[in-house]
Amino acid sequence: MTLDEIRKEIDEIDIQMKELFQRRMKAAERVAESKFRTKDKILKPEREEQVIRQLTAGLDKELEQEYISFVKKMMEVSRTHQYKKTIILGAAFEIACQKEELPVRQVCYQGLPGSYSEMAAGSMFPNCQYTAVSTFEDVFSQVSEGSSDIGIVPLENTTAGGVYEVYDLLLKYNLYINCSDIVKVEHCLAGIKGASLEDIKEVYSHPQAILQSKEFLKSRGITAKVSSNTAVAAQDVFRENDLGRGAICSIAAAKRYGLNILIEGINHNKENATKFVAVSKHLISRPNHNRIALVFACSHRSGSLASVLGIFGDYGVNLTEIHSRPDGKHAWEYLFYVDFTGNLQDERMRVLFYQLTEELPYVKILGSYESKQ
Numbered sequence: 001m002t003l004d005e006i007r008k009e010i011d012e013i014d015i016q017m018k019e020l021f022q023r024r025m026k027a028a029e030r031v032a033e034s035k036f037r038t039k040d041k042i043l044k045p046e047r048e049e050q051v052i053r054q055l056t057a058g059l060d061k062e063l064e065q066e067y068i069s070f071v072k073k074m075m076e077v078s079r080t081h082q083y084k085k086t087i088i089l090g091a092a093f094e095i096a097c098q099k100e101e102l103p104v105r106q107v108c109y110q111g112l113p114g115s116y117s118e119m120a121a122g123s124m125f126p127n128c129q130y131t132a133v134s135t136f137e138d139v140f141s142q143v144s145e146g147s148s149d150i151g152i153v154p155l156e157n158t159t160a161g162g163v164y165e166v167y168d169l170l171l172k173y174n175l176y177i178n179c180s181d182i183v184k185v186e187h188c189l190a191g192i193k194g195a196s197l198e199d200i201k202e203v204y205s206h207p208q209a210i211l212q213s214k215e216f217l218k219s220r221g222i223t224a225k226v227s228s229n230t231a232v233a234a235q236d237v238f239r240e241n242d243l244g245r246g247a248i249c250s251i252a253a254a255k256r257y258g259l260n261i262l263i264e265g266i267n268h269n270k271e272n273a274t275k276f277v278a279v280s281k282h283l284i285s286r287p288n289h290n291r292i293a294l295v296f297a298c299s300h301r302s303g304s305l306a307s308v309l310g311i312f313g314d315y316g317v318n319l320t321e322i323h324s325r326p327d328g329k330h331a332w333e334y335l336f337y338v339d340f341t342g343n344l345q346d347e348r349m350r351v352l353f354y355q356l357t358e359e360l361p362y363v364k365i366l367g368s369y370e371s372k373q
């Protein structure tokens with residue numbers, strides 16, 4: 001047989017399978033109608049196991065794994081179709097979100113004026129009243145108590161990775177991401193007046209800034225001490241007034257706290273940037289939003305994460321980020337944080353969340369925002 005002849009055979013098989021696929025989907029629709037009437041669940045794991053058992057009986061062993069994957073995917077798509085159908089029939093499933101932006105007056109961030117968080121706050125919410133607090137948790141509690149409308153926190157850096165404390169706080173305080181901004185991060189090394197680069201033996205900075213500058217520090221044999229924030233580090237260096245102490249901070253922070261800039265651009269990754277987000281007590285969806293943030297748990301068995309990610313694929317959304325965190329309750333079990341393309345007002349997203357809510361042990365929308373990337 002020539003390649004063309006084999007392909008002709010494949011085309012004929014595909015046409016037969018297309019017919020059968022349509023028949024199977026129509027049958028699944030009737031199942032969905034029945035389940036809608038009886039308020040039954042769409043997902044029936046025992047039935048799916050039975051289908052797999054029946055179909056693999058007597059199958060060529062060499063094809064078993066591939067065939068099981070094929071059947072599982074077919075049933076996943078069948079469920080997606082059933083969720084869509086039951087939503088059309090009127091299944092009571094809504095995403096509770098507000099459609100209108102709320103007025104923002106008070107904005108809170110961690111650090112001090114001159115910090116990268118302050119820059120993000122000013123760029124996302126200009127002309128507001130800003131409050132600087134000491135810790136990320138203080139930002140969350142201020143917003144949660146209502147003393148600030150919005151809190152600004154970093155979520156991820158292109159060099160140092162995720163700021164995982166913030167992921168945990170989002171859940172602890174039940175706040176939502178409304179807005180995001182990427183701030184280009186360029187660190188300088190700053191010292192007190194009269195200090196030269198050669199004098200600096202020890203630097204203060206935030207752990208992320210230390211990581212981002214670790215190659216520079218190593219090459220000069222400078223040791224690092226952790227501060228809560230880069231601007232706090234600059235202020236401490238000024239107060240301690242020691243020629244051998246420096247701060248890794250922004251140029252703005254160095255100037256603000258009366259330090260001299262000894263060298264600029266000490267971060268080794270020249271694409272160094274941090275994603276900041278604005279959090280509030282409200283899940284808000286606007287027509288310009290093109291990202292949704294979500295956290296979920298999946299069952300602790302092989303293939304379950306791949307199958308959840310497959311569901312996202314079935315709805316045609318692109319995952320733009322995925323992070324995992326220990327769930328804090330069971331050893332070696334995780335929560336998965338994902339960001340993906342989409343708008344909460346899109347009907348398809350309602351079906352997607354309906355399916356995820358029904359099929360996963362835990363799922364929560366963490367935010368909706370516009371990304372310029």
Ligand SMILES: C=C(O[C@@H]1C=C(C(=O)O)C=C[C@H]1O)C(=O)O
Binds near residue numbers: 043044047
């Ligand atoms: C079609 C059904 O709904 C779902 C999809 C299945 C399938 O496509 O075979 C099987 C079980 C359910 O998870 C059903 O309950 O029979």
